[in-house]
Amino acid sequence: MDDQNKNGLSDALEKGASAAGTIRGAIKTGKAVAGMAKGAAAGGPYGAVAGALWANRKTLMKIIVAAAFLLLLPILFILMLPALIFGGLTDGFSSGNPDVPILNDSIAITENANNISFSINSILAEGLEDVLARIDADFAASDGDCQEVINPYAGNLMSNINLFISQYCAAKDKDFAAISLADMERILRSGKSHLYSFTRAVEYRDGTETDPETEEITIVTEKWIIYTIVYNGEDYFADNVFHLSDEQKAISADYAQNLSLFLGDGMFQGLPSDFTTLPALGDIRFTDGLTEVVYFNQLDEAYADKPYGTDHIGGYGCGPTAMSIVVSSMAGETVDPVKMAKWAYDNGYWCKGSGSYHALIPGAAAAWDLPVEGCTAAEPQKIIDALSGGKLVVAIMSKGHFTSSGHFIVLRGVKDGKVLVADPASYRRSQLEWDLSIIIGEASKRAAAGGPFWIIG
Known part of the structure; x- marks a missing residue:
């Protein structure tokens, strides 16, 4: 490795470390920072990835090309990814593709x-x-x-x-x-x-x-x-x-949030901490689909500050709110987000700081005696047929039009070839008509419990 390349990577990592330290200071003084940057600062000067690279800087010949990847994504984001998903970084390349650094190999x-x-x-x-x-x-x-x-x-x-x-x-x-x-x-x-x-x-x-x-x-x-x-x-x-310390627990929570964002897997379902509640929406029902749908919004002032485990419905309750919509529309009883959040918590579906386990959807459907069937993104006709038959479909979405991380929504019908939705975090999006290709393309690629779609009814 020539000195110029070595110094270039060293400078990049040093700058990332310096920026992380600066942001740590900003947090301490109460200045507003982005969630991703806050995650990087929590990891100290070097996070899992950059730290592993720096610790092995004497043998960087194997992974020097990966510097290009590091510089294409926000340094503060890369600093706070757990190194395990890259194979630990003690070797710079994947076994299946020895010519491409693992940091550049999405496969x-x-x-x-x-x-x-x-x-x-x-x-x-x-x-x-x-x-x-x-x-x-x-x-x-x-x-x-x-x-x-x-x-x-x-x-x-x-x-x-x-x-x-x-x-x-x-x-x-x-x-x-x-x-x-x-x-x-x-x-x-x-x-x-x-x-x-x-x-x-x-x-x-x-x-x-x-x-x-x-x-x-x-x-x-x-x-x-x-x-x-x-x-x-x-x-x-x-x-x-x-046996984690409190500081390690905080770091691991930031790791997990950034990893969900990086993988786009829909696990982290939290809204920004500065979200704004909505005035009480009252009794809203959508009647433009085959099934009349009772609508709830997790940001409604009636629910937003109510507990979901040790979190709150406004920031983390899209899962219970989605199932409130489904159950209230199909099971013959009204179950609002507060009741559903308590049920989800009592039955083990709350995931601290991340929203809900994906198993909440089939679990809640079964608890209210509603038929439920998992469906993949490779079965678009099955989704359309279900909606055309009056069934509802819950979807776990990843980064895109509906979320920057992960988010449950309800598909509530079809109209003129478009999909109607009930989005627990947006009344505006719930009034729009959507191309199925957007829903399919942005659905989580790593959903659990039979998802990313669950046909109910």
Whole structure:
């Protein structure tokens, strides 16, 4: 590597570090800064990516070309991405494309992200098996006659994968060389017993016994042990497995937000902290589609400041608000965003600081006895047929016309070849007609729980 190239990359990283330090100072003095820049400042002078590059500056021959990529995107944004999605950066290239630096290889980055998601979901499944085994052991040691297991996560493993990635990278601090998928798997698997816990309750139920000789039926009272599986959440994991400090937790939250923006995966569903509430909208119903739709807006002053877990509906409640629209329009009862947010929280669908797990959509539909079917972006005719038949379709959108990160909306009908929507964050967008190509093109590419579309009704 010639000195000119080395100095160029060094200067770029130094400038990024200096800017991050400046923004940290701005935050402390109360000046307004962009969310992305605030995320970069939280990571200190060097975030996960730039820090790994700088720590290996003596061997930068492998990755010097990636400087072009670094300079094409905002430095403060790149500084705060967890290095795991780039393969840890101890090697500058992907194994499948040795001529292109990994930072410039979107296919390799997507493959890494998918491999990480698969690994985390596999460990989540192992965690479920672990808690089921613990339940069986608990029942065997009890004096119960029968057991019942309530498992709301069967077929709908839920987690904020981006936050798991971010917590892992934050826990490694400056030990960039140790960051790898295998290492993260080892740590997560060692703590899989922390992923799920269970509660138990006792019920006495009448049953029957038949005498094999006389065939006489006798009513007997049986002792039932009712077990309910509970997902402990990423916060619990941060404390008990990664053992993160408060500062590391803050850094990991910024990592997760920036990673969702970078991948466009629709996981982070938060609106800017300075969002403006709307005057009470009153009783709004859309009647221009086949199904009359009851409309709610998460920014309505009646709901915006109400709690969603420890967050609030205005900033993080697009998921519950979307399901309020669907349930109130199709289930014969009105369930406003406050009621739906509480239900989502009580049933484990709230994702702290990120909105809702995608499993909220099929979970809430099932809870109100509404038929629900997942649908991919490769099935546009299926979506149109569903809307033309009076069904509603919930979609998780990524960056585009509806959001800068992730956002649930409701597709509520078709009119003159265009799609009608009910956007929980915009009454104006809800009054427009949309090309299906926009909806399909901007739907999340990495939706969970059968998405990015859910046909309901």
